[in-house]
Each structure stands twice: as structure tokens, then as C-alpha cells.
Amino acid sequence: MSDNTKFGPPKGMRDWLPQETLLRQKLIRLIEHHYQLYGFQPIDTPVMENIEVLQGKGVGENEKLMFxxxxxxxxxxxxxxxxxxxxxxxxxxxxxxxxxxxxxxxxxxRFDLTVPLARYYSNHSNDLPKPFRCYHIGPVWRADRPQKGRYREFYQCDIDIIGGASDAYEVELLLATDRVLKELNVGKFRIRVSDKRLLPALLTGMGVEGDKVPGVAAALDKLDKQPYEQVKKEIEALGHSLEVLGKVDAFIQNALHKKLEPAHFKLGEAEALAGHIESIRQRVHEVNPDANVVFDPLLVRGFDYYTGPVFEINVEDKDFTFSIGGGGRYDGLIEKLGGPKGTPAVGISLGFERILLILMEKAKAAAQAHSSRVFIVNNGQPEKDILALAEHLRAEGIQVEASLENKKLGQQLEAAQKNGIEYAITKFEQGKASFTVRQLSTRQDKEMTKEELGKTLKNL
RNA sequence: GUGGGAGUAGCUCAAUUGGUUAGAGCACCAGAUUGUGGAUCUGGGGGUUGCGGGUUCGAUUCCCGUCUCUCACCCCA
Structure with a gap:
């Protein structure tokens, strides 16, 4: 124990065993594949940025957490x-x-991928198409205190559209995100959509004093974790007139019970903002009626760089109260990093580690990644025969691990299975075109040629 | 940054109000046996009880400090 813990990975950062690495790679490939289906191109940026790039970009407390x-x-x-x-x-x-x-x-x-992307676009905008659709997957770091679902090193998967002012891009980002999350099989989730300016407009419209608006918003942000009764107390503690409190309470109750009507939004500029978000939601559902996208006027997101629509993704499971993704429109950020004036941008980021955590805890078995290697059992044949068979298969693009020690069969098969291998060649003869292949999880034997074996492995 | 919980073998855990040389299962290694799946038998390696101090005749046990892990708050993916 002492030897193991003396030199562990840094706090909040983790090592990955082969099986875990395989699973991570598999999921990332799946995410990439679907982003590509939506026409997004891959980019990458350095893990470090000059400090001026990262400072003062409206990322709230994240800046304090910078390594x-x-x-x-x-x-x-x-x-x-x-x-x-x-x-x-x-x-x-x-x-x-x-x-x-x-x-x-x-x-x-870097503590997120959005700020580096904005810097990247500013540097390369002349060489990039307009609008520029890209995805960006990589590790980010925050010196936060670790807890469940929170690490100091974690992967984010971002999709962004830069240089497009149309809100059709919001619609498309939402469609892509919904699709990816369903392919990942994270279970029930909701992509909540609102406008950064909406909640403040609603609250001031109801008579909440300006300096108390952030406090009410902060309280509402806790609705994922706390029952409304508790949040309500926090709002009341800020001190409002009874009339204002009544209006706020009524609105929240209606929102929670999904009883909001257009009439409830007739409060100054809130009406137009709500109408806009509702139109985005409708257009998503026109294309995909099953999309898990909801308009939630109570949504709060802290980042200052957002300028309009904002998104946040949660799973509907009380064991996972954290969000698994978020995003929004950030029309001012690129200009702030020296890019073309008034460049519009919108993006959504997925929290890879949190998605992985959910998959691991909810469906441990389903979240296993099988190795596509085949294992050649050693039955005491000459070494050259075993290696020759291995080479023969490798020439076909088959990944092979050959057992070079004549241990007990059970030991060999068990060890192979433990290493994530699903198929093993248990018998073969020199010069014979087929061999006996056993599927380790089912213990079923089958005679196969190398072509059939290759196909079987590919389908894993 | 704030607060709670926990640290004993590779893993899961024992150890009487504080009392001999800190044990067990699993895992690992070696040998025997078996010979197309986890068996059996024998033997073996393994620990500064996280670390440092204190109380005591005596500390895994009680106290203080410290480190690490973990959960929650803040904030966030």
C-alpha cells in the first residue's frame, strides 16, 4: 500500500488500464464519428496557452482554477x-x-476548449471556411477539489460553428448533440435551452430589484440538486415585497409543472427572447420529434462570455445531479481574442468523464469494450508454428496475441479473457486452412477460416 | 477555498474496555496432481498498521499534527 500510494498520479488525475483505455477510445471514436456525420471537421490546439489568452475572458471562477x-x-x-x-x-x-x-x-x-478555439479562429480565420464547423476533443485542467464526477484532468468534446449568425446553427447543434447522446446510450437526458438574458428580464419584469436578480438566479441554479422548498427559502431570504415574491413563486411553480403559456412571458423584452428560444425548440422537433430538447426559462449559466441562447444537459437520475454538457452562443469572444469584429459563434461541450461515469455505473457489463485481438492457445506446438500462424493472420490485418508458454489450458484462456480477449484459437494444424476458434464468454467452439475470423473480430 | 468520513498484506476485511510474535479469505509464486476453462494438495513470499509526535509499563486501538483518498458545499463538464 505504502509503495503504491507514495507515487500515485497527481490529485484528481487518473491512470487508465488497457481495458479502460480501450473503452475510452471506443466512445471517443463514436462521438467523433457522429460529429463528422454532421459535417464538423476535427481541430486540435496546444494544451497550454499564453496566460493573456486565458485571462479575462469571462469564464467566471474557472480562471481561478487555472493551472x-x-x-x-x-x-x-x-x-x-x-x-x-x-x-x-x-x-x-x-x-x-x-x-x-x-x-x-x-x-x-487550458481550462476549457472554447477559449483556445476562439484564439485559434482569430489566428486562422483567413484560412478557414465561413461558417467554420469544427469539433475539438481533448483534455482540460482545473485545480478544483475532486469529488464524484469532478476531476482535475478531464476530456471535453466540443462542437462549434463560428461565423454563422443564424439561429439555424443552434438547431443543428442541438440535433447533433441529441443524436450523439442517444448513440452513447447514457439513458434519459434533457437538453435544456434558454437565453442568457431571459431569466433576468423575467425577474425584473416581475419587480425583482436589479441587485437581487443574480441572487435569485443563483438559487434557481440549485434546482437540480435541491427541492424547490429549499430554493424558495433562499429566494425569500434575499428580501422581496410580498407582491413580487408571489409573482416569482407563481412563475416558478408554473415552470416546474410545465404549465407556462406565452402569456406568462409578457414582461418587457422577455417576450421576444422566450419566443425566439421556443422557435428554436420547435424547429428541432420539426426535424426530430423525439429530440430530448426542452425550453427551460429557469436555466442559469454562469459564464459571462455567453451572449444569447444557452444550453445545459442533465441526465434524469438522482444519482447524477451534475450536468454532462453545456454551451451557448458567444458572439463577442472571438473579437476579444483579436479575431474579426463581430464574429458570431455558438457551441456545445460534452463532459466525457461524466458520461463515462454514468455508463460505467449504470451498465457495467454493457460498458465493457472487447479487445479485437485473437489469442492463440499454446498446446505445446513448436514455437515457429505458432509464430507462423500469428504472422499469417497479421498479414490479414488481424490483431494477434500468441501464447508462448505451454501453461495449463484453463490458465491461458482465463488470463486471455481477463485481458478483454473474446476469441481464442484453441486448435490448429500446419497447412490446414481452418482452425478451431472458441468464444471465451460463451465457451462455444467453431471451425473458421482466417477470413471468417477476421469478420467475426471486426463485428466485436 | 469550506466542512464531514476513511486509511491494517496486491484486493476485501479481522484483531475482546489499550495487553504475547497483527490474522483470515481471495490473489500471487513454487512443486505435485489433473490434461481442452475457474479443481485439489503441499509449501512460500509478502506489513515500519499512511507518516510524525504525545499519553501509557504497553498503542492498530486514545489525543494532536500532517499527508492521501473519498463524499458534500462553492463552482462546474
Missing amino acids: RVAKRGEEFSNSIQVVSNAGAQVVDNHGRSAVALNEITDMGL
Whole structure:
């Protein structure tokens, strides 16, 4: 134990065993495949960005959670000098300070894929089609305290459309996301849609004072985890007139019981915003009536860079109260990173680790990835015969693991199965075109040629 | 950043109000036996009880600190 824990992976980061790696690769390939079906092109960016790219882009607390990267070589020594010359007041009780951090670090690990994408588009917009449809899958880092479904290193799967102002792009992103989540088989989920400006407009329309709007929104954001009664208390604690409270309560009750009518939105600019989101929802359902997309005016998303429609995805399971994805329209971000003025953009991000967690916990068996290797049992044949058969199969593109030790048959088969192998060649003869193939999970034997074997493995 | 819970063999867990040399199952290794699936027998390796201090004649057990893991809050995918 002590030897194992002394040198574990860093807090909140994980190692992956072969079986787990296979499963991750399989799921990522599935996601990619469907993104490609919708015409999105792959891109990639460095895991680090210069610190100016990551700072001040309206990502809320994520910026505080950034892993910063220290300067290197002489620059680092110089920065230490500057900090120590500045005196003790720059050092807080954790031995750092904003001044020291900015002096000593010049890069950071990305904490999402959207900000790097905006930087990427700004740099390459001349070489990219308009609108640009891309997907971006990779690890991001946040120095958060880990807990269930929350890690310090995790993969995000983003699709984005940049340079398209039409809300038809929202419709298409929602269709693609719905499709991918169904292919992944995550169970019941809801893609909630609203407009960032809608809830504040509704609340002010009901008479909530401006400085109390964020507090009410923050309380409503907890509805996934807490019963309304508790949220209601939090809203009441902010101090509103009875008349306002009554209106707010009535609206929330109606929203929770899905009894909202267009009349409920006749509050200033809320009417137009709600109408717009409702139209997006309708157009999604015109194309795919089964899409799990709902208009939820109570949806709150924290990022400042969103400018219009926003999305959040949840599974309908009380064991998984976290969101498995989110997104929205961020029309100002690219310009902020030096891109063409007024470049519109919209995207949705899936939280790969959380989806994987759900798949693992809900359907452990179904979430197993079989290796497409075939195992050649060693029955004491000459080594050259076994290796020759292996080479023969490899020439056909079949992945082969040959047993080179004449252990007990049971041991060999058990070990192979434990390693995720599903098919084993238990008998073969030199010069014979077919051999005995056993499916390890069912223990059924079948005589096959190498072509038949190749087909069987491909279908795993 | 805040708060709760837990750390004993590779894994799952024992160890009487604090009391001999910290045990068991599984796993692993070797040998025998079996010879087309997990069997059986024999033997074996394995631990600074997370780490450091304190109380005590004596600490896995009680106290303090610390580290790690975990759950929740904040925030988020």
C-alpha cells in the first residue's frame, strides 16, 4: 500500500488500464464519428496557452482554477528577483499573490476548449471556411477539489460553428448533440435551452430589484440538486415585497409543472427572447420529434462570455445531479481574442468523464469494450508454428496475441479473457486452412477460416 | 477555498474496555496432481498498521499534527 500510494498520479488525475483505455477510445471514436456525420471537421490546439489568452475572458471562477505554468530558465530567475524586490506584501498566506503569480507564470493549462478555439479562429480565420464547423476533443485542467464526477484532468468534446449568425446553427447543434447522446446510450437526458438574458428580464419584469436578480438566479441554479422548498427559502431570504415574491413563486411553480403559456412571458423584452428560444425548440422537433430538447426559462449559466441562447444537459437520475454538457452562443469572444469584429459563434461541450461515469455505473457489463485481438492457445506446438500462424493472420490485418508458454489450458484462456480477449484459437494444424476458434464468454467452439475470423473480430 | 468520513498484506476485511510474535479469505509464486476453462494438495513470499509526535509499563486501538483518498458545499463538464 505504502509503495503504491507514495507515487500515485497527481490529485484528481487518473491512470487508465488497457481495458479502460480501450473503452475510452471506443466512445471517443463514436462521438467523433457522429460529429463528422454532421459535417464538423476535427481541430486540435496546444494544451497550454499564453496566460493573456486565458485571462479575462469571462469564464467566471474557472480562471481561478487555472493551472499556471512557471517561466523557464533565466526568465524565471528574473521574475523571482522582481517578486522578492517587491517585498513581503506580495505574498499571501499560501505563499503566493496575484502580483507574484503574474510575474512568475506566463502560460497556463487550458481550462476549457472554447477559449483556445476562439484564439485559434482569430489566428486562422483567413484560412478557414465561413461558417467554420469544427469539433475539438481533448483534455482540460482545473485545480478544483475532486469529488464524484469532478476531476482535475478531464476530456471535453466540443462542437462549434463560428461565423454563422443564424439561429439555424443552434438547431443543428442541438440535433447533433441529441443524436450523439442517444448513440452513447447514457439513458434519459434533457437538453435544456434558454437565453442568457431571459431569466433576468423575467425577474425584473416581475419587480425583482436589479441587485437581487443574480441572487435569485443563483438559487434557481440549485434546482437540480435541491427541492424547490429549499430554493424558495433562499429566494425569500434575499428580501422581496410580498407582491413580487408571489409573482416569482407563481412563475416558478408554473415552470416546474410545465404549465407556462406565452402569456406568462409578457414582461418587457422577455417576450421576444422566450419566443425566439421556443422557435428554436420547435424547429428541432420539426426535424426530430423525439429530440430530448426542452425550453427551460429557469436555466442559469454562469459564464459571462455567453451572449444569447444557452444550453445545459442533465441526465434524469438522482444519482447524477451534475450536468454532462453545456454551451451557448458567444458572439463577442472571438473579437476579444483579436479575431474579426463581430464574429458570431455558438457551441456545445460534452463532459466525457461524466458520461463515462454514468455508463460505467449504470451498465457495467454493457460498458465493457472487447479487445479485437485473437489469442492463440499454446498446446505445446513448436514455437515457429505458432509464430507462423500469428504472422499469417497479421498479414490479414488481424490483431494477434500468441501464447508462448505451454501453461495449463484453463490458465491461458482465463488470463486471455481477463485481458478483454473474446476469441481464442484453441486448435490448429500446419497447412490446414481452418482452425478451431472458441468464444471465451460463451465457451462455444467453431471451425473458421482466417477470413471468417477476421469478420467475426471486426463485428466485436 | 469550506466542512464531514476513511486509511491494517496486491484486493476485501479481522484483531475482546489499550495487553504475547497483527490474522483470515481471495490473489500471487513454487512443486505435485489433473490434461481442452475457474479443481485439489503441499509449501512460500509478502506489513515500519499512511507518516510524525504525545499519553501509557504497553498503542492498530486514545489525543494532536500532517499527508492521501473519498463524499458534500462553492463552482462546474
